[in-house]
Amino acid sequence: MNTTRHFIITSALAGLVLAGCGTADSAETTRDHAEDGEFFSVEDPWIKATEESLDTSSDHSMTGAFVHLTNVSGEDQTIIGADAEIAEVVELHEVVDDGGVNLMQEKEGGFPVAADERYELNPGQDHIMLMDLTDDVNPGDRIEVTLELANGETQVIDFVAKEYVGAQENYGDLEHDHGDDAEHDHTH
Amino acid sequence: MTNNDISADKQPNQGVSRRGLLLGAGGIVGGGLVGAAAGYSVASTAATAAPGDLQQPVDVTPGVANTQVTVSHPYGTDTIPFYGPRQAGVDTPQQAHGVYIGLTLKDDTDAERLSSMMRLLTDDAARLTQGRGALADLDEELAAAPARLTVTFGFGSEVFARTRPELKPAWLKPLPKYDIDQLDPAYTGGDIVIQVQGDDPLSVAHARRMLLKDARAFATVAWVQNGFTHARATRPDNTTMRNLFGQIDGTGNPEPGSEHAERIIWGVGQGDGSGSKNLQPWIENGTSMVIRRIAMNVDEWDELDRSAQEGVIGRTLGSGAPLTGQHEHDEPDFEALGPSGFPVISDIAHLRRARSADPDEAMFRRSFNYDEQPATSGDSLHGQTGVSQSGLIFVAFQCDVDQQYTPIQDRLAETDHLNLWTIPIGSAVFAVPPGCQPDGYIGEALFA
Numbered sequence: 001m002n003t004t005r006h007f008i009i010t011s012a013l014a015g016l017v018l019a020g021c022g023t024a025d026s027a028e029t030t031r032d033h034a035e036d037g038e039f040f041s042v043e044d045p046w047i048k049a050t051e052e053s054l055d056t057s058s059d060h061s062m063t064g065a066f067v068h069l070t071n072v073s074g075e076d077q078t079i080i081g082a083d084a085e086i087a088e089v090v091e092l093h094e095v096v097d098d099g100g101v102n103l104m105q106e107k108e109g110g111f112p113v114a115a116d117e118r119y120e121l122n123p124g125q126d127h128i129m130l131m132d133l134t135d136d137v138n139p140g141d142r143i144e145v146t147l148e149l150a151n152g153e154t155q156v157i158d159f160v161a162k163e164y165v166g167a168q169e170n171y172g173d174l175e176h177d178h179g180d181d182a183e184h185d186h187t188h
Numbered sequence: 189m190t191n192n193d194i195s196a197d198k199q200p201n202q203g204v205s206r207r208g209l210l211l212g213a214g215g216i217v218g219g220g221l222v223g224a225a226a227g228y229s230v231a232s233t234a235a236t237a238a239p240g241d242l243q244q245p246v247d248v249t250p251g252v253a254n255t256q257v258t259v260s261h262p263y264g265t266d267t268i269p270f271y272g273p274r275q276a277g278v279d280t281p282q283q284a285h286g287v288y289i290g291l292t293l294k295d296d297t298d299a300e301r302l303s304s305m306m307r308l309l310t311d312d313a314a315r316l317t318q319g320r321g322a323l324a325d326l327d328e329e330l331a332a333a334p335a336r337l338t339v340t341f342g343f344g345s346e347v348f349a350r351t352r353p354e355l356k357p358a359w360l361k362p363l364p365k366y367d368i369d370q371l372d373p374a375y376t377g378g379d380i381v382i383q384v385q386g387d388d389p390l391s392v393a394h395a396r397r398m399l400l401k402d403a404r405a406f407a408t409v410a411w412v413q414n415g416f417t418h419a420r421a422t423r424p425d426n427t428t429m430r431n432l433f434g435q436i437d438g439t440g441n442p443e444p445g446s447e448h449a450e451r452i453i454w455g456v457g458q459g460d461g462s463g464s465k466n467l468q469p470w471i472e473n474g475t476s477m478v479i480r481r482i483a484m485n486v487d488e489w490d491e492l493d494r495s496a497q498e499g500v501i502g503r504t505l506g507s508g509a510p511l512t513g514q515h516e517h518d519e520p521d522f523e524a525l526g527p528s529g530f531p532v533i534s535d536i537a538h539l540r541r542a543r544s545a546d547p548d549e550a551m552f553r554r555s556f557n558y559d560e561q562p563a564t565s566g567d568s569l570h571g572q573t574g575v576s577q578s579g580l581i582f583v584a585f586q587c588d589v590d591q592q593y594t595p596i597q598d599r600l601a602e603t604d605h606l607n608l609w610t611i612p613i614g615s616a617v618f619a620v621p622p623g624c625q626p627d628g629y630i631g632e633a634l635f636a
Binding site: 044046049051052066068120122123138139140141160162163164 | 252301303304305307308311323324401402404405406
């Protein structure tokens with residue numbers, strides 16, 4: 001972790017990266033499950049639980065939140081920040097490929113969502129990063145996160161906590177394969 | 189997704205052809221199955237059931253990863269609605285595969301956590317049964333062919349103890365101890381049951397795993413029972429299942445949707461008015477579920493010739509007709525005497541012993557066969573001969589276990605010729621809560 005707020009993906013979220021999936025628009029097939037909000041219709045909001053029933057090496061101090069948004073406000077919007085009671089720090093993150101190593105970092109300018117467009121926050125892609133958690137996130141908990149828009153407005157989204165362990169349990173082999181130095185533990 | 193099979197399946201002899209007509213009318217499928225409506229015979233079936241009629245390739249997108257998966261329409265794509273006043277998987281058409289999972293709640297799973305669990309599991313079931321991956325599903329392609337997947341939840345006493353004890357039905361307790369029983373804890377009891385049924389073992393397996401992934405924070409697995417009937421396409425829809433003794437099993441079931449079924453399963457209405465029980469559902473659109481694991485000694489059953497096998501049950505093996513009739517659903521004539529003056533249907537025949545004069549004393553059976561790895565010969569339980577370990581996951585739904593199920597079980601436990609070849613080795617009773625709407629979850633009444 002360095003001072004420019006780049007994050008080497010640690011064990012807690014490595015699984016999310018491995019789970020990375022396509023960004024293509026799948027609104028057609030799933031839009032009917034969406035819940036309408038003032039600015040965005042909201043589909044599949046979930047947050048990674050920090051309390052897990054499997055014995056993993058998860059990091060309890062941070063987690064990620066994911067959701068598929070569709071801009072129903074009629075005009076372009078930009079999500080410039082987020083806030084949650086359970087975290088001291090909430091940031092909008094992107095995942096970038098830095099020479100074969102996925103790095104999470106704060107996304108410059110936030111998440112721009114054009115009118116009527118869909119914007120997906122997925123593991124391994126753009127997501128909401130919650131750090132310095134003030135409470136456990138148990139499976140099934142519902143966690144409110146407030147999106148802050150460039151126009152000064154907000155929209156609150158209720159995220160349900162799911163256990164999501166990814167492949168974080170043992171990275172010994174990956175570490176070996178990549179021949180990375182210690183700082184790059186658990187990255188892929 | 190189509191879900192025309194529910195209406196179609198209520199008409200046993202027309203299910204297949206009606207499907208063909210419906211699809212044909214919609215322009216999805218050609219005239220193939222329409223011909224079957226004209227005359228149902230082996231020849232016309234063989235001619236019309238060409239590949240494609242039941243498996244038109246269609247591309248579906250099961251979830252967020254935007255992958256396209258090619259599945260078969262309609263048998264792969266058929267869905268049974270999840271949301272509704274009643275849970276699916278009780279009197280909806282029976283599928284080819286059934287998995288029963290008994291859960292034991294963890295000590296710290298209090299009412300609030302239990303509510304969280306049921307919300308998660310309800311969401312999983314709602315998505316998976318409609319051909320969609322679960323939330324945060326890494327393997328959503330496995331959900332692409334729901335094939336009439338249903339997920340049904342039942343609650344044991346412990347759920348009521350941790351939520352609203354006053355709602356617990358009086359019949360929610362272990363069945364009486366029967367002399368015939370040799371209950372194995374590995375298949376007995378449980379705080380919650382999840383019944384996963386579907387025609388595609390792949391989507392059933394995926395649903396099972398996704399549900400257990402979300403349950404593991406709250407509960408541990410007490411037991412799992414895997415069962416099967418016939419593959420959907422091999423017999424006309426709504427064919428009564430056949431058990432591994434070769435018997436047609438479930439003929440006496442009330443016809444789903446009929447007045448009789450409404451009363452027997454859901455405690456609604458008066459049936460034909462001749463029943464003697466005071467049937468009150470424990471909650472509107474709720475019912476009860478009894479799961480009995482019945483070991484069947486198929487290897488000793490072999491020692492009987494066919495007529496002896498038919499005598500034990502009181503029905504012919506081929507059609508399932510009573511020994512006094514021609515067709516499966518003919519009423520048995522218990523008075524009829526054979527040439528030697530003995531009843532054609534013997535005094536200890538299963539059919540006679542199971543029958544009640546009181547139409548309220550009935551259940552709705554929805555059983556599956558099991559066929560496990562043979563255990564060592566000489567094992568204490570029947571049916572473990574070193575060749576076979578087979579049996580029945582006997583599942584019965586009824587409004588009131590004490591009034592409807594137990595009297596029949598009492599009679600069968602006392603005397604039933606079939607008991608010589610069968611042993612109950614597992615037993616569990618659950619209260620089945622109502623269904624829910626998209627803004628609710630299964631069991632919500634217990635958390636009100």
